[in-house]
Amino acid sequence: MSDPSREDELAGTEQPFVQHLMELRDRLVRAIIAIAIAAAVLAVYPGPGALYDLLAAPLVATLPQGATLIATNVISPFVVPLKILLMAAFMIALPVVLYQVWAFVAPGLYSHEKKLVLPLVVSSTILFFMGVGFCYYFVFGHVFAFIQSFAPKSITAAPDIEEYLNFVLGMFLAFGLAFEVPVAVVLLVRMGVISVAQLRQYRGYFWVGAAVVTAMVTPPDAGSMLMLLAVVGSLYEIGILAAHAFIRHTKAPDDGEAGKSQAS
Numbered sequence: 001m002s003d004p005s006r007e008d009e010l011a012g013t014e015q016p017f018v019q020h021l022m023e024l025r026d027r028l029v030r031a032i033i034a035i036a037i038a039a040a041v042l043a044v045y046p047g048p049g050a051l052y053d054l055l056a057a058p059l060v061a062t063l064p065q066g067a068t069l070i071a072t073n074v075i076s077p078f079v080v081p082l083k084i085l086l087m088a089a090f091m092i093a094l095p096v097v098l099y100q101v102w103a104f105v106a107p108g109l110y111s112h113e114k115k116l117v118l119p120l121v122v123s124s125t126i127l128f129f130m131g132v133g134f135c136y137y138f139v140f141g142h143v144f145a146f147i148q149s150f151a152p153k154s155i156t157a158a159p160d161i162e163e164y165l166n167f168v169l170g171m172f173l174a175f176g177l178a179f180e181v182p183v184a185v186v187l188l189v190r191m192g193v194i195s196v197a198q199l200r201q202y203r204g205y206f207w208v209g210a211a212v213v214t215a216m217v218t219p220p221d222a223g224s225m226l227m228l229l230a231v232v233g234s235l236y237e238i239g240i241l242a243a244h245a246f247i248r249h250t251k252a253p254d255d256g257e258a259g260k261s262q263a264s
Helices: 015-043 048-060 076-091 094-107 111-149 161-178 181-190 194-201 201-218 221-247 251-262
Strands: none
Touching: 015 048, 015 076, 015 094, 048 076, 048 111, 048 161, 076 094, 076 161, 094 111, 111 161, 111 181, 111 221, 161 221, 161 251, 181 194, 194 201, 194 221, 201 221
């Protein structure tokens, strides 16, 4: 028999639709203010130009001596650094943005759901940053050196700054999402889509699928593909361990009671 106190856990937390909209507006404004403050600070120091120089450093280091990036569009020298400034500001303010999201949805969650959501929000943010950092510090240098090694001596490499930005953002997104594998595994297990035993059973299929995906999202370079594949495979194994721990600590009260009654 279910406990009435648990059934009424969210009693009294309902709000009119207009109040939900007002709260959503306030939290969106706070998130935008946080991004604006981060952008203002970055605009003063180190500045948009310095941010782009930092982003382009891995490529510039592999270019022939004297070669630089070029701008083929009239407004690119202004627009591209501004895009990077806003991107960096959003990433710096991401903890504040995610906190506003969490604070908005938390009142509508049960206590066992809160135990799942908050750790996943924090871990997914950290993992995404780790993916971006891994791509910038370990992958870019290897990839750009590989690409430049194929350039004929009669060609002077002078990449366009806007094309480089699009390439970098695509790589950041690919590696950032690849690092989210443990979060995806935990969610699939917690929603009952797949079990931990099945994850272990289908491990070989995952490796094959991961190899195909990494070959599609990475440049034509075996080194970068193998690095991403090794990382994704390791994160898959971590996700299995994390899922096993999460399903024990984030069960609904009724699930826990059902489990006890079955065990007895």
